[in-house]
Amino acid sequence: MKIIPIIGLEVHLELKTKSKMFCSCSAAHFQAEPNSQTCPVCLGFPGTLPVPNQTAIDWCLKLGLALNCRINQYSYFERKNYFYPDLPKGYQISQLHQPFAVGGFLEIEGRKIRLNRVHLEEDSGRCLRQNGQIQLDFNRAGVPLIEIVSEPDLTSLEIVKKFLSRIQQIARYLDVADADIEKGSMRCEPTVNLKIEEDDHIFYTPLVEIKNIAGLGEVAAALDFEINRQQKEFTETRQEKDKPPAGGKTTRGWNAGQKRTFLQREKEEVADYRYFPEPDIPPFEFSEEYIEKIRQEIPELPDQKIKNYLNWGLNQTEAEIMSYDRNFALCFEKAVGNQTKLAKSIANLFLGPLKFNLDLEKINPIFFHDLIKALNKNEISATVAKQIILESYQTGKNPLEIAKERNLFQNSDIEDLKTIAQKVLADNPQAVADYRKNPNSIGFLIGQLMKVSAGRANPQLARQVLEELLK
Amino acid sequence: MKDEINAFITLIDHPSPGIPIAIKDNICTKGIRTTAGSKVLADFIPSYSATLVERLENAGFSIIGKTNLDAFAHGSSTENSDFGVTLNPYDHQRLPGGSSGGSAAAVGAGLVDFAIGTETAGSIRQPAAWCGVVGFKPTYGYVSRYGVIAMASSMDCPGVIANNINNVIKVFEVISGHDSKDATSLSLPPFRFKQDRLIDGLKIGIPKSYLKITAPEVLEKFNQVGDIFRKLGHEVIEIEMLDPAIAIAVYTILQSSEVSSNLARFDGIRYGQDRRYFNPENQRRILLGTYALSADSYEQYYIKALKVRTLIINDFNKHFKNIDVILAPTTPTTALPLGSSLDDPLFGEYADQLVEPSTLAGLPGITVPCSLIDGLPVGFQIIGPRLSENLILNLALQYESIKN
Amino acid sequence: MIIDLDKLSHLANLPINNPTEIIDDLNKITVQFNVLDKIDTDQIESTFQVNGLKNITRPDKVQSTSPIHQGFFVTSSLKNQNER
Numbered sequence: 001m002k003i004i005p006i007i008g009l010e011v012h013l014e015l016k017t018k019s020k021m022f023c024s025c026s027a028a029h030f031q032a033e034p035n036s037q038t039c040p041v042c043l044g045f046p047g048t049l050p051v052p053n054q055t056a057i058d059w060c061l062k063l064g065l066a067l068n069c070r071i072n073q074y075s076y077f078e079r080k081n082y083f084y085p086d087l088p089k090g091y092q093i094s095q096l097h098q099p100f101a102v103g104g105f106l107e108i109e110g111r112k113i114r115l116n117r118v119h120l121e122e123d124s125g126r127c128l129r130q131n132g133q134i135q136l137d138f139n140r141a142g143v144p145l146i147e148i149v150s151e152p153d154l155t156s157l158e159i160v161k162k163f164l165s166r167i168q169q170i171a172r173y174l175d176v177a178d179a180d181i182e183k184g185s186m187r188c189e190p191t192v193n194l195k196i197e198e199d200d201h202i203f204y205t206p207l208v209e210i211k212n213i214a215g216l217g218e219v220a221a222a223l224d225f226e227i228n229r230q231q232k233e234f235t236e237t238r239q240e241k242d243k244p245p246a247g248g249k250t251t252r253g254w255n256a257g258q259k260r261t262f263l264q265r266e267k268e269e270v271a272d273y274r275y276f277p278e279p280d281i282p283p284f285e286f287s288e289e290y291i292e293k294i295r296q297e298i299p300e301l302p303d304q305k306i307k308n309y310l311n312w313g314l315n316q317t318e319a320e321i322m323s324y325d326r327n328f329a330l331c332f333e334k335a336v337g338n339q340t341k342l343a344k345s346i347a348n349l350f351l352g353p354l355k356f357n358l359d360l361e362k363i364n365p366i367f368f369h370d371l372i373k374a375l376n377k378n379e380i381s382a383t384v385a386k387q388i389i390l391e392s393y394q395t396g397k398n399p400l401e402i403a404k405e406r407n408l409f410q411n412s413d414i415e416d417l418k419t420i421a422q423k424v425l426a427d428n429p430q431a432v433a434d435y436r437k438n439p440n441s442i443g444f445l446i447g448q449l450m451k452v453s454a455g456r457a458n459p460q461l462a463r464q465v466l467e468e469l470l471k
Numbered sequence: 472m473k474d475e476i477n478a479f480i481t482l483i484d485h486p487s488p489g490i491p492i493a494i495k496d497n498i499c500t501k502g503i504r505t506t507a508g509s510k511v512l513a514d515f516i517p518s519y520s521a522t523l524v525e526r527l528e529n530a531g532f533s534i535i536g537k538t539n540l541d542a543f544a545h546g547s548s549t550e551n552s553d554f555g556v557t558l559n560p561y562d563h564q565r566l567p568g569g570s571s572g573g574s575a576a577a578v579g580a581g582l583v584d585f586a587i588g589t590e591t592a593g594s595i596r597q598p599a600a601w602c603g604v605v606g607f608k609p610t611y612g613y614v615s616r617y618g619v620i621a622m623a624s625s626m627d628c629p630g631v632i633a634n635n636i637n638n639v640i641k642v643f644e645v646i647s648g649h650d651s652k653d654a655t656s657l658s659l660p661p662f663r664f665k666q667d668r669l670i671d672g673l674k675i676g677i678p679k680s681y682l683k684i685t686a687p688e689v690l691e692k693f694n695q696v697g698d699i700f701r702k703l704g705h706e707v708i709e710i711e712m713l714d715p716a717i718a719i720a721v722y723t724i725l726q727s728s729e730v731s732s733n734l735a736r737f738d739g740i741r742y743g744q745d746r747r748y749f750n751p752e753n754q755r756r757i758l759l760g761t762y763a764l765s766a767d768s769y770e771q772y773y774i775k776a777l778k779v780r781t782l783i784i785n786d787f788n789k790h791f792k793n794i795d796v797i798l799a800p801t802t803p804t805t806a807l808p809l810g811s812s813l814d815d816p817l818f819g820e821y822a823d824q825l826v827e828p829s830t831l832a833g834l835p836g837i838t839v840p841c842s843l844i845d846g847l848p849v850g851f852q853i854i855g856p857r858l859s860e861n862l863i864l865n866l867a868l869q870y871e872s873i874k875n
Numbered sequence: 876m877i878i879d880l881d882k883l884s885h886l887a888n889l890p891i892n893n894p895t896e897i898i899d900d901l902n903k904i905t906v907q908f909n910v911l912d913k914i915d916t917d918q919i920e921s922t923f924q925v926n927g928l929k930n931i932t933r934p935d936k937v938q939s940t941s942p943i944h945q946g947f948f949v950t951s952s953l954k955n956q957n958e959r
Contacts, residue, residue, distance in 0.1 A: 017935045024938035034947050039940040040519050044736040046512070047499045047521060047618040051654045055935035076923075081732050081764070083888040085950045090735020090888075128947070135947035136740065272886060274764035276773060277921075279625035279729060281654050282928035518943055612926045625923060654931040655924070720908050731887060738888070740950045746889055754889055755900055761887040762878060762901065775911050777921035782914065784922060816900045820907070833925035 002197040005227050006204075007160060007190055008152035011167055012145050013063075013177040014123065014185040015056050020142035021122040022050030022093065029139035030183055042142035044088030049280050052077070056120060056144035057100070059176040061286070061294045063146060064101025064118040066170050066301060071291045075100050076283035077120075081274045085134055086125035088141055094121035096275045100284075107303070108162045114151040121145050146177070152191070157220045164188060164216060169302055173326045181216050188219050191249060194230050205230040207249035210261055222254040226261050305329055312336070312343035322347055331358040337365035342372045348382075353390040367392050371399045378458055384408045412458040417449075417465045420457065424448045425469060435470060442466060472535075476558040476567075478577040480506055482536040489533030492642070493577050493586040496537035497544055497570075498629065499618040500524050503534065507620045508552040508570075509542035510748040511737050521618020522653070523587065523629055523646040530645040535583060538573030542750050543734065544589060544622045546570050547597055547819035548812035551752045556809060560602060561847055565806040568598030568822070574632050575602040579848075585642050586632040591622045592722050592819075593826030595630045596838040600801035600850030603840045605867075607631045607639045610857045611833030612657040614643075615650030623729040624655075626722075626830050636868045639837070640664045643860070659858075667865045675700055676710035676794035681825050684715065686804045689849055692842045693800045696851045696870070700798065703869055710794065713786045717779060718828035719820045724763050724776040725831070731760025755816060784832045787856070796863060797854040799825055801838040805847035829854045839867050841874070878902070 020027045023041035041048040061071055075098045079091040099119030106113050123145045125138035148167060154160050168186060171177040179186040190210050196203040208230065210222050252261040277283075302323045309319035323329045332350050336343045346368050371389060374380045380388075380403060388408065392399040403409055411417060425432055428448060434441045442463065449462045474482065480496045481504050494500060497507040499517040501524075506512045524534070541551035549572025550556045557572045559565040560580035567576040571588030575595075578586050579602030588595040590608040599606025608630040616627055631642045648661035677697065682690060697707050734757055739745030749757070763772040790797070802822060812818040820827075829836050834857060838850040855863045878898055884891045891897055 019935050019937045024933070024936060026937045026939065035944050036942055037939075038943065040517075040943065043741055043943065045517070045519075045742065045943075046505070046507070046515070046620040046736070047517075047616075048519075049617050049653050049655075051652065051931070051933045053935050054932035057932060079732055081735060081886075083735065083738070085738070085740055088736060088741065090738065091732055134950045136950065137947060272766045272882075274732075274761065274766075274769070274886070276728060276732070276764055277923040279623075279655075279923060280621075282924050282926060282931050285929045612928070625925065651933065655926055655928065657926065657928070714910075716907070716910050717914065720911050723904065724908060735888070741944075741948055749889070751893075754891070755897065755904075757887050757889055758883050758891075758897060759901055759904060761883050762905075765883070765886065772908060774921060775916060777923055778916035778919040779911055779914055781919050781922045782916070784925065816903055817907075831925075 003227075003231060004195040004197070005155055005192060005223070006152045006195055007154040007192045007223065009150045009154065009160065009163065010189045010191070011148040011164070012187040013148070013167075013171055013179055015059055015144040015146060015177055016175075017053055017055050017059070017144055019053060021053050021056055021120070021144035022142055025142065027143045029143060032139050034135075034137040035139060037139045038141070042088065043138055044090070050093060050278075052281055053144060057284070058294060059174070060100045060118065060120040060146055061291065062174055062298060063171065063176055064104065065291070065295050066174055066298050067101070067104040067106065067115055067118055067148070069101035069104030069115060069118050071101055071286060072098050073286050073288075073291075074098060074283065075286070077278040077281050078275045079278050080121075082271065084124065086127045086136055086138070086141070088125065088138060092121060092124065093278055093281070094147075095119040106163060106166055108159050108166065111153070111155075111159065113153045113159070113163055116149040116151055118146060118148050121147060157223055160190070160223060161216065161220060164219065166302070169324065173299060173301060181214070184214065188213055190219065190223055192223060192226055192230070194227065194234070196231075196234060203234065205234050208261070209249050209251050210254050211251060211264065212253040212255075214256065218254065218256055221259060222261060225259065226252070229261065299326065309343070309347075312340045314344055314347055318344070318347055318351070321351065327360065328358060331360055331363045334360060334363045335365050335368040337369065339365075339369050342369060345372045345375065349386060349389045352386045354393060358393070362393055362396065364396075367398050374400060374403075378412055379409055381410045381455065381457075381459060383455055384410065408456060410458045411453055411456045412461055414461065414465065417457055417461055418469070420449055420452055421462070421465045421469055424452060425466070432470065472582055474582065476560055476563065476576050476580055477555050478538055478557050478573045478580065478582060479536040480508065480539050480554045480573070483534060486533045486535045489528075489531045490585065491535040491583050492527060492532045493536050493538045493574055493583045494524060494534055495540055495571050495574050495586070495588050497540055497589060497620040497622075498524060498587060499620070500534060500537065503537065505537065505620070506554070507543050508540040508554060509750070509753070510553045510744060511746075512743045513553070515743050517618075519618065522615040522650045524618065526645050527587075527642070532585070532645070538571070538577055538586060540573055541570040541752070543620070543730075543753055544570040544591060544594055545730070545752045545756050546812065547593065547822040548807075549573060549598070550809070550812045551750060553750055558809075559806045562806065565808055565847070566601070566811060568601035568802075568806065570594040570598075571606075571632065572598045575599045575604055575606065578602070578604045578632050578634060584633060585638060587642070587646070588630055588632050589619055589622075590628045590630055590830065591626045591726060592830045593823035595628075595632060596801050596826050596836060596850075596852055597822055599632050600838045600840070600852075601806040601848060603843075603848030603850070605633055605636060605639050605840070606838045606850075607643065608830070608836050609643065609647060609662075609860055610657070610835045612655050613647050613659065613662065613835075613858075613860070615653040615656045617650055617652040621729075621733040623726040624733060625729060626726065626833070628830075636839075636864060636871050640864060662860060664864060665861055667861065669865055669869060670704075672704040672706060673795040673862075673866065674793065675705050675707045675796055675798045676790055677707065677798050678712040679709050680712055680714055681799045684803055684824060685800045688844050689800050689802070689804060692844060692849045693851055696841050697798065699870060699873060703873065707798065708794070710790055710797075712790065713783060713828070715824040715828060718783055718831055719824055721776045721779045721783065722827045722831055723759075723820065724772050725780065727756045727760035728763045728773055729760065731757045731764065780831055783828055787829070787832050787834060791856040795855070796859070796866060797829075799852055799854070801825060801850040801852040805844050805849060826852070833857060835860050835863055837863050837867050839870060
């Protein structure tokens with residue numbers, strides 16, 4: 001029996017606009033006093049009207065383009081009608097038939113994961129259950145939300161995790177969303193079923209959508225549970241279809257505490273949201289020029305940066321780390337400048353002491369070039385280089401100046417090293433004896449030499465000198 | 472002021488100084504109870520005013536009260552109000568029309584000179600005709616809908632009710648013009664009236680199909696209006712427009728669909744009472760709209776109606792290439808007796824059929840009183856292309872000055 | 876068309892006390908809609924906005940209003956409501 005999971009993802013991202021999607025309340029709702037960021041519009045008071053946030057729309061177009069979507073030149077909002085206490089108007093302003101962006105894809109590990117759409121909508125308020133009551137906080141109601149829907153092209157938990165990370169990364173690169181899963185500004189609802197190949201037959205299990213997942217780690221756990229559950233259910237009940245299921249999916253909620261999914265809504269009851277075009281908001285028409293202008297604002301994205309860094313000689317892992325955060329990547333690129341041959345060495349400097357929240361202004365490429373050149377000439381040891389680059393960043397001094405001031409230049413004076421080596425050998429007779437038995441234990445003696453020379457000895461020369469003396 | 476006809480739901484004890492004006496009670500007034508004629512909002516006091524109300528107050532008008540209406544503007548009689556029916560000032564045994572019945576009756580009874588109404592399908596023009604006053608509905612989007620409790624968002628139009636054209640103009644100039652709080656409001660400054668003696672003479676079209684459904688006695692009075700316009704130097708011809716029954720179907724589907732959604736916010740959690748307090752007419756419209764939008768019916772009803780709406784708009788546009796304005800009776804009959812609307816779920820459709828097509832197309836229109844039949848007022852209406860307010864008002868003024 | 880009143884009542888969040896009357900009314904009203912079936916709308920576009928307005932937005936600026944309500948709004952439990 002061969003089991004292939006078929007997974008589709010629905011991702012919601014809260015945009016980090018200053019104001020809400022359809023009113024001028026602040027959109028920064030995290031941990032604010034309940035209902036302190038509301039107004040008659042986002043509370044759905046009678047007679048109030050929505051006016052769309054221009055920035056939110058531009059950012060949706062931008063994200064859509066960054067995800068390789070096609071922008072619909074004619075687009076409009078629609079009302080998604082349903083009742084829930086945290087939905088003030090009794091409908092959510094969203095999109096369906098003509099979303100801002102359609103199609104698109106991401107390449108994950110050589111697989112093309114297709115996207116169905118990237119559209120814009122408003123968030124609901126929050127329900128909190130306390131003492132048998134439902135307490136409602138509408139601070140979040142009306143915050144702009146981007147919805148990204150993938151096709152069911154994901155086939156493993158690994159790919160799901162990478163897909164979500166990439167979306168998070170791109171959103172942060174564009175600076176349109178914090179995409180913080182712990183804070184709830186990025187949410188994910190997977191839909192999963194299994195394709196089961198047994199002997200010559202192919203079976204499909206029914207579609208299940210999983211809700212209430214609060215964390216990237218939980219996505220994997222929930223999917224893992226559900227895949228196993230479906231497999232068990234198939235084996236036990238042989239309830240299957242021999243063609244891919246059409247529409248009608250069951251909703252199951254994820255219980256993180258119990259680590260299981262449980263039934264929420266019966267399969268046959270498909271929600272009827274009665275979508276219709278939002279009459280309070282005129283439609284949108286985007287010219288080619290306008291779309292192109294937005295496209296020009298998209299910075300170089302991670303996948304291109306990785307290609308560049310690989311060309312510069314970094315390996316895949318290094319390239320991924322260096323490109324993970326956009327600001328960090330820009331600092332790295334600034335430090336490299338046109339000296340791409342030094343890129344790998346410069347990367348090492350970043351990977352050690354320089355933390356992630358760097359100020360691009362403070363990166364001076366000359367400092368990096370000088371330091372690497374000195375390193376390559378063995379004037380400085382790698383250890384020292386990592387020390388002084390941090391200090392150089394913090395103080396704005398050329399690292400070589402710092403090295404000079406604090407006498408950190410590497411000691412490559414053979415005679416001097418010989419003297420120190422002789423002292424080390426004299427002070428460590430046991431280590432010498434160990435070396436006679438096992439030449440690979442020379443590391444200890446080298447370490448001692450480094451210690452005595454306060455880290456300034458050239459480690460390769462130190463080894464050479466010691467080995468000579470020990471002959 | 473003694474309100475014998477129940478034109479007002481709320482009367483202000485000590486109104487601020489200024490020109491008295493009455494506001495239909497589906498328009499939010501800060502600090503003043505706003506009920507929409509419904510028990511659901513019986514105790515609702517908004518903390519904000521509609522933009523049009525703010526503009527009126529800034530221009531020196533003073534709100535003296537909130538007028539009666541069919542609950543949530545669902546109706547053409549004011550009999551669907553949860554606060555009792557308003558009586559027609561000309562005959563207290565008859566209906567004032569609706570849904571702006573309170574506003575029309577208040578002006579007709581001389582309780583106030585100016586009133587604001589709203590029209591989604593004749594709700595200004597029809598009661599104004601039955602109460603013998605001038606009722607004016609501008610082009611959709613000319614007056615901001617912010618703060619106007621929504622019925623059918625793509626059609627709702629606040630407008631003016633008064634005793635004469637000049638008073639209508641006075642108010643319209645104040646409340647019209649772009650509002651950034653309403654995304655459907657036109658990008659125009661407030662209307663400014665320019666007198667035009669129309670010396671070249673206009674070409675006026677009378678839709679034959681509208682005449683077919685008008686009662687004979689009303690038709691007789693209406694024909695006199697046509698004659699007057701001819702004497703004024705205008706060419707008056709008959710034109711062939713789409714059957715009003717088509718507009719009725721389109722209007723009913725689109726309006727109830729939007730209503731079912733617009734009334735979803737009334738759940739009693741954040742304000743007002745819960746949904747058990749909707750009256751039967753409200754319930755009917757919500758259910759009808761829910762039905763028209765539901766998955767099984769959506770294509771056949773809602774989408775179809777949107778497309779036929781385009782045909783209705785095209786029909787008007789086609790005719791307006793050849794004529795300047797449309798002239799027609801405002802209502803098929805004079806005011807009907809109290810109780811007429813109660814057993815008939817199609818009451819509104821019948822009463823409004825001469826005004827529904829123009830509302831669907833967002834066109835401006837005005838009703839002007841022209842005569843009496845057995846002591847009951849008769850009105851005629853002028854409908855113009857979009858943004859032809861100046862033309863319509865000038866033509867109406869011409870008629871008025873001749874009549875006087 | 877057959878009207879499923881239970882489903883409608885649920886979708887509209889409206890308790891119905893007089894089902895036969897309502898079904899009767901709804902049927903009376905929907906009969907009028909049949910006039911539309913005869914109209915050819917094959918190549919016709921929908922009009923959901925008569926204004927012809929496009930691209931109406933507001934800038935991303937915060938304008939706080941004084942709070943209408945302090946603290947939580949409260950409602951009773953979510954019986955008969957689907958968990959989201």
